[in-house]
Structure formats: C-alpha cells, structure tokens
Amino acid sequence: MPSAIEIQAVSKRYGALQALDDVSFRVEAGEFFALLGPNGAGKTTLISAMAGLSRPDSGSIRIMGHDVVRDFRAARMSLGVVPQELVFDPFLSVRETLRFQSGYFGLTRNDDWIDELLFKLGLADKANVNLRALSGGMKRRVMVAQALVHRPPVMVLDEPTAGVDVELRQSLWAFVKELNEAGHTIVLTTHYLEEAETLCNRIAMLKRGKLVALESKDKLLQHGKEREVAFKLAAPLPDSLLPSKVREEDGRIVLKLTDLSQLEGVLATLREADVRVRELNVVEVDLESVFVNMMHGGQG
Amino acid sequence: MQGFLTLFRKELVRFWKVSFQTVAAPVLTALMYQLIFSHVLSRHAEAYPGVGYTAFLIPGLAMMSMAQNAFANSSSSLIQSKITGNIVFLLLPPLTALEFFAAYMLASIVRGLAVGAGVLVVTAWFGLPLPSHPGWALLFGLLGCGVLGTLGVIAGIWAEKFDQLAAFQNFLIMPLTFLSGVFYSINSLPPFWYAVSHVNPVFFMIDGFRYGFFGQADVSPWLSLGVVGGSFILLSGLALWLIKSGYKLRH
Ligand SMILES: Nc1ncnc2c1ncn2[C@@H]1O[C@H](COP(=O)(O)OP(=O)(O)OP(=O)(O)O)[C@@H](O)[C@H]1O
Ligand SMILES: [Mg+2]
Numbered sequence: 001m002p003s004a005i006e007i008q009a010v011s012k013r014y015g016a017l018q019a020l021d022d023v024s025f026r027v028e029a030g031e032f033f034a035l036l037g038p039n040g041a042g043k044t045t046l047i048s049a050m051a052g053l054s055r056p057d058s059g060s061i062r063i064m065g066h067d068v069v070r071d072f073r074a075a076r077m078s079l080g081v082v083p084q085e086l087v088f089d090p091f092l093s094v095r096e097t098l099r100f101q102s103g104y105f106g107l108t109r110n111d112d113w114i115d116e117l118l119f120k121l122g123l124a125d126k127a128n129v130n131l132r133a134l135s136g137g138m139k140r141r142v143m144v145a146q147a148l149v150h151r152p153p154v155m156v157l158d159e160p161t162a163g164v165d166v167e168l169r170q171s172l173w174a175f176v177k178e179l180n181e182a183g184h185t186i187v188l189t190t191h192y193l194e195e196a197e198t199l200c201n202r203i204a205m206l207k208r209g210k211l212v213a214l215e216s217k218d219k220l221l222q223h224g225k226e227r228e229v230a231f232k233l234a235a236p237l238p239d240s241l242l243p244s245k246v247r248e249e250d251g252r253i254v255l256k257l258t259d260l261s262q263l264e265g266v267l268a269t270l271r272e273a274d275v276r277v278r279e280l281n282v283v284e285v286d287l288e289s290v291f292v293n294m295m296h297g298g299q300g
Numbered sequence: 301m302q303g304f305l306t307l308f309r310k311e312l313v314r315f316w317k318v319s320f321q322t323v324a325a326p327v328l329t330a331l332m333y334q335l336i337f338s339h340v341l342s343r344h345a346e347a348y349p350g351v352g353y354t355a356f357l358i359p360g361l362a363m364m365s366m367a368q369n370a371f372a373n374s375s376s377s378l379i380q381s382k383i384t385g386n387i388v389f390l391l392l393p394p395l396t397a398l399e400f401f402a403a404y405m406l407a408s409i410v411r412g413l414a415v416g417a418g419v420l421v422v423t424a425w426f427g428l429p430l431p432s433h434p435g436w437a438l439l440f441g442l443l444g445c446g447v448l449g450t451l452g453v454i455a456g457i458w459a460e461k462f463d464q465l466a467a468f469q470n471f472l473i474m475p476l477t478f479l480s481g482v483f484y485s486i487n488s489l490p491p492f493w494y495a496v497s498h499v500n501p502v503f504f505m506i507d508g509f510r511y512g513f514f515g516q517a518d519v520s521p522w523l524s525l526g527v528v529g530g531s532f533i534l535l536s537g538l539a540l541w542l543i544k545s546g547y548k549l550r551h
Contacts, residue, residue: 089381
C-alpha cells in the first residue's frame with residue numbers, strides 16, 4: 001500500500017524568499033497528522049503544492065502513489081482540501097455549490113452523500129440558502145463539505161478552526177475524527193498545540209520553509225511536559241540541584257524539570273539548605289521551543 | 301467529460317441568472333445604435349447594390365454585440381473567480397486544461413449567440429432579409445463568438461485586477477469591434493484605414509456574417525473564414541497552453 005502522502009525534497013521560492021526548503025516526509029494511510037509552524041512557515045505553500053495549486057521548483061509529491069503533476073487526475077481524485085481562506089461562490093446556494101463541486105469531480109448522482117454531508121455538518125436546514133447569507137462558520141462548514149464530495153481517501157484541512165466558535169470547533173473535530181476512524185487519512189494545520197495533541201498521531205513542524213521536527217505525539221507530549229523554572233536565590237544553588245541547572249541569565253538560575261510536579265521537591269531541597277527563594281518564574285514553553293528542544297536534545 | 305459539462309452548465313447558469321444585464325441590456329444598446337444610425341444615415345448611398353444602409357447595418361451590429369458579449373462572459377467570470385478566490389474550487393478537481401477552456405469558451409458562444417439572436421429579432425423590422433446563406437451566417441456567428449470568448453479566457457487569466465481587464469477591453473476589444481466596418485463598407489474608406497481594417501479579424505467576422513445575409517460582402521467569405529478560423533485556432537492554442545502551464549492560476 002502506498003503512503004497517503006509522500007513529499008520528496010520539495011523546494012519553492014517566491015522571489016528572494018525560500019518558502020519551502022528541501023522538505024521531505026511521508027504520511028501513511030490512516031494517520032491523523034498535524035502540520036504545525038508559526039505564521040509564514042510554509043504550511044499553506046506545502047498544501048498548495050500537494051493540491052497542484054502551486055508548482056514546486058524542485059522535488060516531487062505523490063498522493064496515494066500518484067504524482068501530483070504527471071498523474072494529476074488520480075492525485076486530485078484522492079485528495080480533498082479545505083483551503084485556509086474563506087472563499088465561496090456568491091451566486092450559488094449550499095446545495096448547488098455541492099452539486100457543482102461533485103460534477104467537477106465527475107460525479108453525477110451524488111445527492112445521497114451530499115445529504116449526509118449536510119446532516120453531519122449541521123447544514124441540513126441551510127441547503128437552499130445562498131452562500132452570501134451564511135455566517136463565516138457556516139461557510140467554513142460548506143468548504144469542508146466541498147472538500148469531501150468525492151469521498152477522498154486523503155483530506156487536508158488548512159487551519160479549519162481559525163475564527164470558528166468553540167461549539168463548531170468541537171463538532172468539526174468529532175466529524176473529522178469519525179472520518180479518520182472510517183479510514184480517511186487526515187492532515188491538518190493549526191496553531192493550537194492542544195488540538196494537535198488530542199487529535200493527531202504524528203506531528204511535523206515547519207519553520208521558515210524547513211522541516212524542523214517530525215515526531216509521534218507521545219514523544220512530543222513528553223517534551224511538552226518539560227518546564228524550565230527560573231529562580232532568583234538569596235544563596236548559591238545546593239549541589240544536589242546542579243544536575244537540573246541548564247543556564248543562568250540575569251542573575252537567575254534556570255532549572256529544567258521533566259515535569260512540573262518536580263517543583264515541590266526542588267522547593268523542599270532549597271528550604272532544607274536554607275536557601276531563600278526571592279523570585280520564581282515558570283518559563284512558559286511555547287510550541288516552538290518544545291520542538292527546538294526536541295531537535296537539540298530529544299533525538300540525541 | 302462530466303467535469304466539462306458541469307463547468308459549462310455553471311457558466312450558463314451564471315450569466316442566465318442575471319440575463320437582464322447580460323443579454324437584455326446589450327440587445328437594447330444595439331437597438332439604440334440601429335435607431336440613431338439608420339436615422340442619421342438612411343439617405344446614405346446603398347452599401348451594396350440592392351442593400352440599403354439600414355439593412356446593411358443590422359448584421360454588423362449583431363456581430364459586434366455578439367463579439368463584445370462573448371468576450372465579456374469568459375473574462376468577467378474568470379476575473380471574478382480569481383479575485384474572490386473561489387477559482388480554487390476549479391483548480392482542486394481533476395479538470396483538464398481542455399475541459400476548463402472548452403467550458404468557458406462554449407458558454408461565451410452561447411451568451412454571444414443569445415445576444416446576437418436578440419439583436420436580430422429587435423432590429424429585423426428595419427428591413428433585414430432572411431439570410432441568403434444561413435450556414436455561412438451561423439458559422440461566422442459561432443466562430444466569431446469563439447474567437448472573442450477565447451480572447452476573454454486569455455484576458456481573464458492574464459488580468460489580476462478589474463482595471464487591467466477594463467484596459468484590455470477599452471484599448472483592444474472596443475477598437476477592434478468598432479473599427480471593423482460595422483457602420484460602413486470598408487470599400488468607402490481612405491486607403492490607410494482600408495489597410496488597417498484588413499488586419500482586424502473582427503472585420504472578417506462581420507464581413508463573413510454579412511455575406512450570410514446578403515450573399516455579397518467586401519471580401520470573399522472563404523478569405524474571411526480563413527482569417528477567423530485561423531485566429532480561433534491560434535488563440536485557442538495559446539489559451540490551452542496558458543491553462544496547462546498554470547500561468548497566473550497555479551503559482
Ligand atoms: N503567492 C505568493 N507570493 C509571494 N510570496 C508568497 C506567496 N505565497 C506565500 N508566500 C510567502 O511564503 C511564505 C510561506 O507562506 P505560507 O502561506 O505557506 O505560510 P503558512 O505557514 O501557511 O502561514 P500561516 O500560519 O500564517 O497560514 C510566507 O513568507 C509568504 O509571505
Ligand atoms: Mg497558512
């Protein structure tokens with residue numbers, strides 16, 4: 001069985017900007033995969049290249065074994081993409097939108113599946129409403145339905161929860177999870193680490209066009225629990241705590257804890273040694289530093 | 301094939317939903333031209349032996365309206381899709397370049413023919429004879445709309461903003477359609493403008509279309525067919541190549 005997505009040495013420049021820099025990885029069939037990275041990291045560019053919306057300068061991409069350029073028809077039949085930007089055709093109703101989209105994929109009698117999609121996405125009562133008259137979140141749901149009209153084995157959602165309320169976010173994830181359980185491969189991009197954590201098996205991180213990490217969720221979570229705590233102490237650090245010390249900055253000693261629950265032990269040790277704590281900060285780890293740590297430490 | 305049929309149908313629905321603007325309005329405009337020019341120039345000499353000026357004017361006006369509307373259909377649809385971004389829903393499915401092109405181009409022909417039929421119907425009482433060669437008339441109608449529909453596809457792909465498209469329309473399409481012998485027989489022109497008209501494919505569309513009605517024209521219908529058919533093949537090739545290469549559609 002071919003990989004759901006196979007990305008091989010893909011590079012793409014926009015003028016002087018290297019939007020993708022020699023990116024390679026695979027997503028296996030049935031995975032729930034997250035693509036993370038800060039704004040401008042190249043996530044959308046990579047998805048566009050998968051979908052044939054943009055052409056990489058070098059490298060190749062296969063969807064379910066089909067090259068997205070040479071064998072574009074089969075590749076596009078295998079892929080459903082929910083674009084990041086909210087777009088719609090203001091001339092059409094929800095049902096017309098989905099019928100036309102089915103037709104572009106060569107499907108004529110698709111109404112049963114369209115009805116099911118409308119029901120699952122909570123759009124059944126909006127079927128005959130013009131897209132213009134829908135709220136932003138509703139339009140987003142229509143885009144999800146559009147990406148699914150041809151029942152693609154691989155589905156890519158580019159920040160589907162941006163600007164979407166909590167309720168829709170949860171129902172959307174429940175739906176996507178259901179699709180994954182039914183065998184669809186899911187790739188999503190998000191800025192919320194928790195979303196990636198609760199849903200995905202594996203996570204890739206892009207930064208300035210480079211793939212900086214590719215990990216299973218469990219490994220990530222372990223790194224995610226690590227915390228750095230900065231202490232301002234009235235006396236030198238007791239020897240027994242030296243192994244946890246990672247650095248000193250601005251007169252603060254920074255300790256690395258594998259888990260925040262270790263903090264209690266550290267405080268007890270300090271009390272016993274009669275070292276008064278003047279100030280204590282838990283350094284919030286952002287997603288990026290988790291990954292960077294992982295890159296430098298986790299993989300050895 | 302199904303993909304083509306669907307896109308073709310969507311393009312028809314798109315202009316038909318606003319047919320008041322896309323069909324009725326240009327028919328009304330052509331009727332105005334007909335009223336004004338036939339009033340001003342009715343004592344003008346016969347354009348061809350046995351063909352009065354008012355009758356002579358009708359096929360030219362119809363063809364000019366067909367050309368302008370065929371161009372407007374594909375170009376405005378494409379630029380709107382590009383600017384609103386919903387063109388992505390056409391780029392994600394497995395449509396081939398030929399399916400994509402044929403759907404836009406044929407929908408333009410349908411709009412052009414609808415406008416042309418409307419113009420002929422409302423102006424016929426000015427003395428339009430039944431076509432003496434209906435086959436030629438239909439052939440030039442189809443090909444003429446095809447050429448302009450194809451130009452519209454090219455312009456719609458090329459333009460990034462509405463004003464770029466407007467420039468294309470105002471500086472290329474309008475001069476081509478107006479300086480084409482719509483309002484006069486080019487035999488009456490001074491030599492310079494006579495020569496200029498002969499490099500304008502719209503002139504040949506109109507001349508060929510007129511031949512279909514009156515059985516006489518400024519040049520042979522075969523020459524017109526060669527020019528218009530050749531333009532159609534060349535421009536279609538260009539449009540297909542642009543779509544295939546992803547020019548301005550796939551970055
Ligand atoms: N068509 C384009 N022309 C020029 N530069 C582009 C184009 N598309 C993207 N870029 C640039 O490429 C880089 C990557 O953009 P991309 O949209 O892939 O980022 P992203 O990871 O999706 O970010 P976000 O989280 O904000 O959606 C950015 O610096 C962006 O400005
Ligand atoms: Mg993006």
